[in-house]
Amino acid sequence: MSILDWLFIGILSTAILCIIFAVVFLISYFLTKKNRLVLKQRRTKNKKKRRVLKKKIHLLKQKGKKQMQSGVIFLILGLILAGGAAFSRYHQATNLGNRDSDAIVEGYYLLNKTSEQLGTIEGTTNVEKTRKNLRELAAKLSGFGVRYADPRLTVDGQQLLNRYYTQMKELGLNLNNQSIESLQEKTTYDNYLADIKKVKTIQKKVFTYFNVNESALSQKK
Numbered sequence: 001m002s003i004l005d006w007l008f009i010g011i012l013s014t015a016i017l018c019i020i021f022a023v024v025f026l027i028s029y030f031l032t033k034k035n036r037l038v039l040k041q042r043r044t045k046n047k048k049k050r051r052v053l054k055k056k057i058h059l060l061k062q063k064g065k066k067q068m069q070s071g072v073i074f075l076i077l078g079l080i081l082a083g084g085a086a087f088s089r090y091h092q093a094t095n096l097g098n099r100d101s102d103a104i105v106e107g108y109y110l111l112n113k114t115s116e117q118l119g120t121i122e123g124t125t126n127v128e129k130t131r132k133n134l135r136e137l138a139a140k141l142s143g144f145g146v147r148y149a150d151p152r153l154t155v156d157g158q159q160l161l162n163r164y165y166t167q168m169k170e171l172g173l174n175l176n177n178q179s180i181e182s183l184q185e186k187t188t189y190d191n192y193l194a195d196i197k198k199v200k201t202i203q204k205k206v207f208t209y210f211n212v213n214e215s216a217l218s219q220k221k
Contacts, residue, residue: 004092012085018078025071029064036060092152096210100161103147104206107168108217110140111203114175115196121183131180141172157209164206167199 039057044050096104114137121130149161174195182188207214 004088008085008088011081015078015081015085018074018081022071022075022078025067029067029071032060032064032067093154097150100150111196111200113137127180138172138176141168145169160206160209164202167202171195171199
């Protein structure tokens with residue numbers, strides 16, 4: 001599990017404990033108040049007993065006050081921690097984890113490299129080298145077929161990412177089935193560029209949804 005997972009578990013567990021303590025203190029307060037009211041209803045003519053009774057009532061009042069204060073403090077603390085746990089989970093649901101972030105970065109560069117490599121096909125003088133490069137790119141693109149979105153993400157986020165991974169895989173499989181000669185044909189070449197454009201459109205949606213800085217990626221090319 002990631003640090004955020006442990007953080008979420010820790011904060012949530014502490015929040016639950018605080019709320020339990022709050023409930024215990026508040027119940028104790030009402031029980032103490034009940035006992036104090038019972039004592040207040042007692043009547044005695046003995047002055048010594050009246051002083052003892054008055055002292056007990058005073059002590060119960062002080063005890064109840066402390067119990068109420070402790071209960072309120074633990075309740076507020078529990079609610080604050082619960083809010084922190086909820087925010088932690090929300091952050092996980094709306095932000096890419098390391099695994100998906102790495103995949104997005106890799107996919108961005110792979111698409112650009114594939115486009116660049118295709119651009120050299122028509123005038124290539126080293127067919128074998130070009131074929132090898134395309135096969136390597138096809139294998140890496142096809143490798144996206146084993147990827148899947150982090151299940152902690154929102155449903156929409158998972159669907160978008162999984163769609164992107166699927167499109168990358170299909171792009172790789174399609175490229176693997178093409179020969180240099182077929183890609184040198186204008187129709188096949190244009191169709192494949194159109195496929196890349198479709199994947200880049202989905203990629204753009206992924207960037208927008210997860211607030212990925214494409215400018216920063218392009219500067220590292």
